[in-house]
Amino acid sequence: MSAPLLSVRELKVVVGGRHILHGVDLDVAPAGVTALLGRNGAGKTTTVRGILGLVPRSGSVRYDGHETVGMTTHQLVRRGIGYVPEDRGVFAALTVAENLRLAERDADPAYDLVHELFPELRQRARQAAGTLSGGQQQMVAIGRTLLNRSNRLIIADEPTKGLAPRVVTEVAVALERAAQAVPILLVEQNLALVRRLAGHCVVVADGRTAHAGPAAELLADAEKSRTLLGVGRRADAATGPGGDR
Amino acid sequence: MSTVVLLCITGLGLGALYFLVASGLSLIFGLMDVLNFAHGALLSVGAYATWWAASHSFGYPLALLFGTAVGTLASVALELGLIRPLYRRPREQVLATVGVGLAVPALLSAIWGADARTFPVPGALAGTFTLLGASVPVNRLVLIGAALVVLLALRLFLGRTRHGLVVRAGVEDRAMVTALGIDVRRAFTLVFAIGGAAAALAGGLAGLYFGSVDPTQGGSLLIFGFVVVVMGGLGSVSGAAVACVVVGLVQQFANYYSTAGLGDLSVVVMLAALLLVRPSGLTGRLA
Ligand SMILES: Nc1ncnc2c1ncn2[C@@H]1O[C@H](COP(=O)(O)OP(=O)(O)OP(=O)(O)O)[C@@H](O)[C@H]1O
Ligand SMILES: [Mg+2]
Numbered sequence: 001m002s003a004p005l006l007s008v009r010e011l012k013v014v015v016g017g018r019h020i021l022h023g024v025d026l027d028v029a030p031a032g033v034t035a036l037l038g039r040n041g042a043g044k045t046t047t048v049r050g051i052l053g054l055v056p057r058s059g060s061v062r063y064d065g066h067e068t069v070g071m072t073t074h075q076l077v078r079r080g081i082g083y084v085p086e087d088r089g090v091f092a093a094l095t096v097a098e099n100l101r102l103a104e105r106d107a108d109p110a111y112d113l114v115h116e117l118f119p120e121l122r123q124r125a126r127q128a129a130g131t132l133s134g135g136q137q138q139m140v141a142i143g144r145t146l147l148n149r150s151n152r153l154i155i156a157d158e159p160t161k162g163l164a165p166r167v168v169t170e171v172a173v174a175l176e177r178a179a180q181a182v183p184i185l186l187v188e189q190n191l192a193l194v195r196r197l198a199g200h201c202v203v204v205a206d207g208r209t210a211h212a213g214p215a216a217e218l219l220a221d222a223e224k225s226r227t228l229l230g231v232g233r234r235a236d237a238a239t240g241p242g243g244d245r
Numbered sequence: 246m247s248t249v250v251l252l253c254i255t256g257l258g259l260g261a262l263y264f265l266v267a268s269g270l271s272l273i274f275g276l277m278d279v280l281n282f283a284h285g286a287l288l289s290v291g292a293y294a295t296w297w298a299a300s301h302s303f304g305y306p307l308a309l310l311f312g313t314a315v316g317t318l319a320s321v322a323l324e325l326g327l328i329r330p331l332y333r334r335p336r337e338q339v340l341a342t343v344g345v346g347l348a349v350p351a352l353l354s355a356i357w358g359a360d361a362r363t364f365p366v367p368g369a370l371a372g373t374f375t376l377l378g379a380s381v382p383v384n385r386l387v388l389i390g391a392a393l394v395v396l397l398a399l400r401l402f403l404g405r406t407r408h409g410l411v412v413r414a415g416v417e418d419r420a421m422v423t424a425l426g427i428d429v430r431r432a433f434t435l436v437f438a439i440g441g442a443a444a445a446l447a448g449g450l451a452g453l454y455f456g457s458v459d460p461t462q463g464g465s466l467l468i469f470g471f472v473v474v475v476m477g478g479l480g481s482v483s484g485a486a487v488a489c490v491v492v493g494l495v496q497q498f499a500n501y502y503s504t505a506g507l508g509d510l511s512v513v514v515m516l517a518a519l520l521l522v523r524p525s526g527l528t529g530r531l532a
Binding site for chain 1: 417
């Protein structure tokens with residue numbers, strides 16, 4: 001693949017004296033979706049948080065050709081990163097409109113796109129985000145990243161977790177649409193979705209990179225995906241949108 | 246009846262002082278998780294600066310403005326000089342504010358003496374007026390009016406401005422604010438400026454209320470400020486507004502109808518009772 005937009009080497013994270021990441025390597029291609037996979041507790045979320053500087057980290061995180069390990073989170077994000085955290089990170093006491101407004105960085109935010117993909121957000125603009133359903137909150141979280149056309153990378157941590165199949169589809173459509181313009185680093189347990197969206201994938205296990213390569217190749221290899229991801233049919237069925245099995 | 250009216254207005258006046266102290270404390274704690282023990286010192290800085298200016302024939306309004314400005318600057322200096330460098334060391338941060346809270350009164354008594362200094366109250370504010378048969382000091386109304394203006398200004402700031410939006414979001418989840426590309430530390434400096442301004446204003450008004458300034462005023466008002474913050478719900482400005490009225494009134498009435506000093510005790514008992522029933526305070530909400 002051409003020169004990666006984001007290139008992580010030997011990423012190590014220690015939280016509260018505990019070594020959580022021992023050395024994660026990953027590259028995010030300058031286009032399309034790169035999936036970050038791994039079992040529960042493998043260190044996917046910590047990897048993402050480490051990349052963004054939300055936890056103290058060491059190693060190398062090169063973004064757009066620049067080393068960013070010395071930067072603060074807001075400095076890095078201002079270079080064009082949209083982040084959808086695992087817990088969605090919406091501000092419960094703020095309205096939907098306020099949540100979106102807070103995320104505006106561009107002079108001309110793409111509300112047309114956000115409202116086209118998630119019309120509900122327009123109707124619920126004045127509703128406190130804390131009273132939204134999980135799916136609607138996820139729309140706010142994703143909407144925030146789509147608002148800034150200047151974003152050059154989106155990092156989404158399990159955006160379909162715990163969502164009803166219909167909403168999973170809606171989120172998948174939004175991600176697919178976003179991926180046409182911006183590369184995405186996608187943490188996802190829903191392998192049907194990974195199959196549909198991702199070109200490349202990186203697998204972490206026990207805080208280390210255990211595998212990297214084309215997503216289709218890994219998913220086609222039942223034996224390998226079972227050992228690396230610990231998923232049989234069961235995990236797939238638990239979160240899958242159906243239709244792809 | 247006239248006693249009740251007087252006690253009410255005086256209680257509200259005192260409550261106004263508590264609110265000015267508590268609103269800043271509450272915002273600072275809500276956003277930064279810093280219990281600012283130096284907040285009383287900021288009040289004292291404001292009180293002495295106002296007193297100094299008023300004694301040098303500034304005229305009270307201008308003196309109050311001067312005192313508030315000095316307190317604001319002191320607060321910003323405190324944030325930039327002490328709080329920010331200790332950002333990742335919360336325990337040291339609190340200790341630093343305790344240190345400032347002790348050092349400033351010591352410094353003030355070293356310069357102007359430990360005794361109370363008479364505050365030059367302007368003639369227009371020294372008098373009383375009659376309300377429902379009670380003869381009420383005019384300055385109580387000034388205090389209440391100032392607190393209402395600050396409450397309104399804070400609500401507009403929090404509800405209508407981008408900086409206010411950042412503060413409200415930061416109270417909920419600081420890390421997520423930075424993950425949206427916002428430098429939340431600027432909001433820290435801002436809430437210290439706002440909190441310092443309100444505390445210093447309280448200092449200048451306390452001089453009016455008590456008729457004198459002394460180095461310990463800030464510390465004793467701070468204690469009730471903390472009570473109001475905890476009762477109102479940490480980080481909630483509206484909660485603080487409600488709590489300060491309750492605390493001011495209960496204190497006045499208890500002090501009058503029982504032995505003096507029981508008012509302060511009843512406030513503490515009330516706080517304990519409230520915390521047992523509602524651990525998150527009256528509202529648990531911001532703005
Ligand atoms: N703040 C923390 N303190 C202590 N341990 C932590 C902390 N954060 C994460 N861990 C541990 O680090 C490991 C990796 O956690 P992480 O959240 O990165 O996993 P994950 O791959 O995202 O899992 P999941 O699929 O369940 O979301 C887990 O064992 C977790 O318990
Ligand atoms: Mg995770």
